[in-house]
Amino acid sequence: MLSRLAESFYWIGRYLERAEATSRLLAEHYHLTVEDRSVPDDVASVVVLDALSLPHDVVTTPTELVRSLLGDIANPSTVIGSVAAARENARSVRDALSGDVFEALNGAHLTLTRGLTAAASPGASMFRVLERLMVVNGAIEWTMPRDEGHFFLSLGRALERIDMTSRLLDVRHDLVWPDTGPVAALRSAAGLSAFLRTGEAPTGDMVREFLVLDPTFPRSMLHSAQRAEAAVRGLQTLGGVDDGELVREVGLMRSRLEFAGGSHDPAIIDQLVHDTQLSGVSTAAAVAAAYFRQAGTIVWSH
């Protein structure tokens, strides 16, 4: 597979995941700020913007926050921007995609760019985004051959999920909204039911530990790290050129999480979130170094 195609598959995975995680985060954030008004609007917005590493000079109310993070097509941090970027990457690998995947993604892009900001409420917008993305994900899972393309897409999705879950944890729902925050954090990760099945009470610390270390929940950092590692190993078995640096990075990330279990110490969980976030970045760099970066393009200068 061409490196260029591989990189596009990887970014399709990342952007689709970013669109989904961001719309969940925004919809729940909006709900939370409507129902629990114990925190001033500007503070509520700042904690989200900070977690997403976005500047917060203009946005103040939850409505403005949601509108701006849903809407700007030129910004890949927004939901529509992510979908547009995924679709742009899909265009460049269109010949390598199944018809179903391209049509689903193209359809999502068309529908969302045409009408998302006009939806009556952030919750309604989120439904539309999720509905479309589920179709794309279904097409990916059941029509794409399990070759390099699928591994790169899965790897991108897993690394983005680690990143988004760590950002969700950086919002610190448990500190900002002590009463309603922990449940809101779970909802933002679509994990309320999964958490409650564990039989634990949703306290701030238990929720954080769950989102970092639960081995069965698909959005936990541990589970995502396992998925990332499986994709890296899959690429290797297909003859990937990884010189060992990528395997080492992703293995380190997964094992740090996997063998940290059972400590129940909030400080250790905080440290894990931080370390894993950085690990995600160095893993992404290792992916690029191993698979995407070819010898520099030769540019003629006069």
Add this chain to the structure above:
Amino acid sequence: MRTEATPGSLGAYDEMVDDSGAPRAGMGTVADVLTRLGAEGLSERARLRDAYLDRQGITFSLSGRERPLPLDLVPRVVGAEEWDRVEKGIVQRIKALEMFLADVYGPGEILDEGVVPRRLVTTSNHYHRAAYGLVPPNGVRIAVAGIDLIRDEAGVFRVLEDNLRCPSGVSYVLENRRTLAHVLPEVFAGAQVRPVAEYPERLLDALRAAAPSDVSDPTIAVLTPGVHNSAHFEHAFLARRMGAELVEGRDLFCRDDRLWMRTVRGARPIHVVYRRIDDDFLDPVHFVPNSLLGVPGLLNAARAGNVAIANAVGNGVADDKAIYPYVPAMIRYYLGEEALLPNVDTYDLSDDDQRHHVIANLARMVVKPVDGSGGYGLVIGSSATEEQLAEVARTIEGDPRQWIAQPIVTLSTCPTVVKEGAVEPRHVDLRPFAVNDGDEIFVLPGGLTRVALPKGSLVVNSSQGGGSKDTWVLDEGDRVVDDEGRPTPPRVTRVRRSAVARQSAPVSADERLRQQEGQQQQTLQPYAALPQGLPADGGDAPC
């Protein structure tokens, strides 16, 4: 906005505005939003609400058909002080009713002293001798109660009836709040509303506290009659939100005086069963022998102390409507206090004088079966025909113990969205929910407001075409509030900026190529260029 009184609501207490026409506490923003949206805006939101409820599957079954519980767009607001009184009154009432149940299934002192007539207890359809002497592990018989309240013409909250068996509706309280926040977020802007989301956690705590004392980590199950029951949505909701097992009778069996469920890992013990099926169907060994919904041997397991049943078997004697008039006397007898929440005047039809008075004045009475629920069998004298009244009189004379009568009380009204976005007053009641964990009785702030949707109707039951409203209790206590009504200072103690910047696909040589292609065409699609990332301070730097 002023809600005009309709002929059917003559003299009703208006919950929106006071006598001078000014909005009551917390209703100002609500009134503004309603005015601003207008009929068209409200119709649009109503469509959004219906789509949301359908999608979420928030339904109840009526005559075999699944449908969303009609949620009105206008919230019902209860002030902080008002609520304080209601809460105290409910706690007091449940304390007394708990003592009454312990008494009548034990020593029976209140009957010996004649405070409550023995004949009413022994003739109650829900006084179960099978429960005599059966003491729950932590003594709690009323784990969950729903106390139905109404506001009379003077605005006084009165208890209309007690529900101590399987009160339902609390799932709609939680879902109504989420739904309203979803479809009409504007109305929340002006008020600090006390949250309701903690209910499942409170219930779980109470059920855990009810477990046999030798079990350290009890298994809790919600026992449902199955998917065809009208309240199945609620059973599934509570099980899911508590992380408890949702079981049917066929999943369970009793062996060695213990309760077990069949799982793929073999039989597993259950220590607390929150049952949502009636006593009659609970255990065919003691009750209806051909019941397929219950579990043979459950009562014996409970008597052996190996499983707790919540709510307890036989609670129906305490919410029997013929016992209801004696609740204030119970409160005096057990607690030495006067009832904080008054009853509605009620006639005991087994008393000859009272019965004659009622029959002579049937047109001004509401007649109800003593153990009915859901508004079935209820007759409102003022809207019944002569023949119906004659029929009612005959029925009462035939078996007076099965009926009570109350003078008609005009329920308070709340503005309600009716056809095509118009807003009119409709009658409402209120069912607050209380959870007793043995140490503390927790009353969920608010409760289920039911609204009679037909004009002038006084029947609010969902099985009779009633709707519901999101019910707010204003939070006005112990918070420091600034000029704009926001608490200050914020409770934010620590906020961390994420350590890494967001990554985005690098703008590569390929991208430069594409830009050149675009320039050649003299047009640039808005998204033809891969979007630029944000300034990076750690991640992949876009070139």
